[in-house]
Amino acid sequence: QMRLVESGGGLMQAGGSLRLSCRASDYTFATRNLAWFRQAPGKEREFVAAVTRDSGVSEYMDSVKGRFTVSRDNAKNTGYLQMNSLQPEDTAIYYCAATHTFDLRLRTGKGDYSYWGQGTQVTVSS
Numbered sequence: 445q446m447r448l449v450e451s452g453g454g455l456m457q458a459g460g461s462l463r464l465s466c467r468a469s470d471y472t473f474a475t476r477n478l479a480w481f482r483q484a485p486g487k488e489r490e491f492v493a494a495v496t497r498d499s500g501v502s503e504y505m506d507s508v509k510g511r512f513t514v515s516r517d518n519a520k521n522t523g524y525l526q527m528n529s530l531q532p533e534d535t536a537i538y539y540c541a542a543t544h545t546f547d548l549r550l551r552t553g554k555g556d557y558s559y560w561g562q563g564t565q566v567t568v569s570s
Contacts, residue, residue, distance in 0.1 A: 446470050446559050448540050453564030460530050460568070466523040466540030466561060474518035475545040480525045481554055482536035482566075489539070491552040493525060501550050507533075530568045537563040 447469040456462055466478065479494035493514035495502040502514050508527075516523040523540055541557035551557070 446472055446476075446542065448542060448559055448561035450538065450540050450561040450564040453538060453566045455567045455569065456530050458531055458568055458570050461526070461528045462530065462566060464525040464527070464538055464540075464564060464566075466525075468521040468523075468542065471521065472545060473521040473523075473542065476542040476559070477547050477550055478514070478516055478523040479541045479543075479552070479557055480514060480523075481539045481541060481557075482534075483539070483563075484536040487536075489554055491554070492538070494550050494552060495523070496550050497546075503550055503552065527566070530566075532568045532570045535566060535568050537565050539563045 449467050452464040475497055477496050480492040481489050482492050483489040491505055493504045495514045511529045513526040540561045542559040544558050
């Protein structure tokens with residue numbers, strides 16, 4: 445059973461940057477699409493960004509386009525979410541998630557992801 449562990453969250457002022465990391469426990473990470481979701485207090489967990497297993501295709505929610513970049517390094521079993529120009533509305537717990545192996549589609553629904561990390565808190569002050 446593959447495990448995912450996020451890191452890199454913290455407290456940041458508006459306009460600042462953070463890079464989140466998602467470390468997978470085994471080599472099958474390279475065969476799985478990777479996504480980031482977030483959940484703010486009192487709200488549903490929402491899709492933020494995703495990237496295919498070969499980094500060929502990525503997708504973003506509208507409000508983070510041009511500010512966030514999703515990437516991965518399969519040699520390190522690690523995914524990343526670079527977050528620039530952070531805003532208070534980006535405050536949430538951020539989760540990384542991975543699909544089953546060799547999924548041919550890049551998906552945005554949380555039900556499509558089988559493996560989840562424990563989350564890392566990102567707080568942006570105004």
